[in-house]
Amino acid sequence: MDFEDTPEQERFRTEVRTFLAEHETELDHGDGAYLEEPGIDRINSLRKTQAVLFDAGLIGLTWPREYGGGDGTNAQQAVVNEELHRARVAGPVGHVGLGMCGPTILAHGSEDQKQRYIRRLLRADDIWCQLFSEPGSGSDLAALRTKAVREGDRWRIQGQKVWTTLAQHSRYGILLARTNPEARKHRGLTMFVIDMAAPGVTVRPLRQMNGHESFNEIFLDDVMIDDAERLGDIDDGWRVALTTLMNERMAVGGGGGEIGIRSDALIAHAAVRLPQLPAERRPLAYEALGRVLVESLAARYTGYRLQTGIEKGASPGPEASAGKLTAVRVAHATADLGLRLLGEDAVFSRSRDGDWRWATSQASVPGIAIAGGTDEVLRNVLGERVLGLPPDKPRSQEPATAKTNDR
Numbered sequence: 001m002d003f004e005d006t007p008e009q010e011r012f013r014t015e016v017r018t019f020l021a022e023h024e025t026e027l028d029h030g031d032g033a034y035l036e037e038p039g040i041d042r043i044n045s046l047r048k049t050q051a052v053l054f055d056a057g058l059i060g061l062t063w064p065r066e067y068g069g070g071d072g073t074n075a076q077q078a079v080v081n082e083e084l085h086r087a088r089v090a091g092p093v094g095h096v097g098l099g100m101c102g103p104t105i106l107a108h109g110s111e112d113q114k115q116r117y118i119r120r121l122l123r124a125d126d127i128w129c130q131l132f133s134e135p136g137s138g139s140d141l142a143a144l145r146t147k148a149v150r151e152g153d154r155w156r157i158q159g160q161k162v163w164t165t166l167a168q169h170s171r172y173g174i175l176l177a178r179t180n181p182e183a184r185k186h187r188g189l190t191m192f193v194i195d196m197a198a199p200g201v202t203v204r205p206l207r208q209m210n211g212h213e214s215f216n217e218i219f220l221d222d223v224m225i226d227d228a229e230r231l232g233d234i235d236d237g238w239r240v241a242l243t244t245l246m247n248e249r250m251a252v253g254g255g256g257g258e259i260g261i262r263s264d265a266l267i268a269h270a271a272v273r274l275p276q277l278p279a280e281r282r283p284l285a286y287e288a289l290g291r292v293l294v295e296s297l298a299a300r301y302t303g304y305r306l307q308t309g310i311e312k313g314a315s316p317g318p319e320a321s322a323g324k325l326t327a328v329r330v331a332h333a334t335a336d337l338g339l340r341l342l343g344e345d346a347v348f349s350r351s352r353d354g355d356w357r358w359a360t361s362q363a364s365v366p367g368i369a370i371a372g373g374t375d376e377v378l379r380n381v382l383g384e385r386v387l388g389l390p391p392d393k394p395r396s397q398e399p400a401t402a403k404t405n406d407r
C-alpha cells in the first residue's frame with residue numbers, strides 16, 4: 001500500500017475533514033458501544049450519526065450505487081475511516097448490518113431484497129443482527145438445531161439462538177436454520193432474513209461481565225417466514241454463511257487494528273501516569289508502552305495489507321483471521337497496560353468517578369476474542385491454511401469444503 005495520498009485522495013481527504021468539522025455537533029463522539037452500555041438513548045444518538053454520515057456519502061462508499069452506496073474504491077473508504085478515527089467519531093451503530101448482514105444480502109439476496117433492505121441498513125434506519133450461534137453450536141456452527149420446515153410458500157421456524165448482538169434494537173436479522181436433517185450437517189442449512197418483530201420471536205438481553213447488555217438470547221416459536229425472504233438456495237446456507245463469517249473477520253480485524261481503547265488514548269494516559277511512578281519502575285513501564293505501541297502499529301499494517309489485497313481483487317482469506325487475532329492481542333495489551341498504569345487507583349476504576357474505561361476495556365476484550373471465531377479456532381485456520389499443518393480433525397470426519405474451522 002502506498003501511504004502517500006494521490007492529489008485526488010488529498011482533495012477527498014480535505015473534503016471529508018471539512019465536513020466532519022462543520023457537522024461536529026451532529027455527530028456522536030463518545031466511545032463506541034464497546035466501552036459504553038448501548039442503552040436506547042445512546043443507540044438513537046449513534047443512529048443519527050450514521051444517518052448524517054450516510055447522507056453525506058461517507059457510509060457504504062464501496063457499495064453499489066443502485067442500493068444507496070457510493071461505487072467508490074477501498075482507498076477512498078480507507079481515507080474516510082482514517083478521518084472518522086482522527087475526528088474521534090463513534091463507530092457505526094449498525095456495525096453488524098454493515099460488516100456482516102449487508103455484504104451477505106449483496107452477495108446472495110434477490111434484487112427485491114437488495115432494493116428493500118440495503119439503503120435503510122446503510123443509513124441505520126433499520127438495525128440488523130446475526131442469528132447464528134446456539135447454546136450447543138458456536139465454533140461448531142454447522143451443528144445448529146434451529147429447524148425451518150416448509151409449509152407451502154412459507155417456512156415455520158422453531159428453535160433458540162444466543163449471543164445475538166444488538167438483537168434488542170434490531171428490525172431484521174439473518175437467520176441460519178436446518179432445513180434438511182437427513183443431509184450431512186453442513187449441507188442441510190438454509191439462510192433467511194427474519195423480521196425481529198414477527199409473532200413468536202422473543203428477545204431477552206443477557207448481562208455480560210463488563211456490566212453491559214449488548215447481546216441476547218432469542219426464542220423462535222413457530223415463527224413464519226415467507227420463502228421470498230430466503231437468502232440463497234435451499235440447503236445451501238453454509239456457503240451463504242461463509243460469506244458472512246469472512247466479512248465478520250474483516251470487519252473486526254481488517255480495518256487497521258484498533259478495536260479496543262485507542263493507542264492515542266493510551267499515550268495520553270501514560271503521559272499523566274508514567275511520571276507519577278516510582279523512578280525505578282519507570283524504565284520497565286516505558287518499555288511496556290513502547291511494545292504495545294509497536295504491536296498496535298503492526299496490527300494497523302496487517303489491516304492495510306489485507307485492504308491492499310482486496311483492492312487488487314483478492315477475496316479475504318486466512319489473512320482476515322490473522323488480522324482479527326492481531327487486533328485482539330493489541331486490545332488485550334492496551335487495556336492491561338492502561339489498568340496497570342493506574343496502580344492502586346485501579347481499585348476505584350470501576351466507578352464512574354474513577355478512570356472506568358480501562359477496567360471496562362479489560363472486562364470487554366475477552367468477549368471480542370470469542371466473537372466471530374475464537375482465538376483458538378482462528379489459530380487452527382492459520383495453522384492449516386497458511387502453515388500447512390495437519391488438520392485439527394481428520395478430514396474424513398468433515399466435508400472437505402466446509403470444515404468446523406471455517407467458523
Ligand SMILES: Cc1cc2nc3c(=O)[nH]c(=O)nc-3n(C[C@H](O)[C@H](O)[C@H](O)COP(=O)(O)OP(=O)(O)OC[C@H]3O[C@@H](n4cnc5c(N)ncnc54)[C@H](O)[C@@H]3O)c2cc1C
Pocket residue numbers: 096129130131132133134135136137138139140162163164165166215366367368370371372373374375376377380392404407
Ligand atoms: C461479544 C460477543 C458477541 C457475539 N455476537 C454474536 C452474534 O451477533 N451472533 C451470533 O450468532 N453469535 C455471536 N457470538 C457468539 C460467538 O460467535 C460464539 O461465542 C463463538 O463462535 C464461540 O462459540 P461458543 O461460545 O459456543 O464456544 P465453543 O465453540 O463451545 O468453544 C468453547 C472453547 O473451546 C474452544 N474450541 C472449540 N472448538 C475448538 C477447536 N476445534 N480447536 C480448538 N479449540 C476449540 C474455543 O476456542 C473455546 O475456548 C458472540 C459472542 C461474543 C462473546
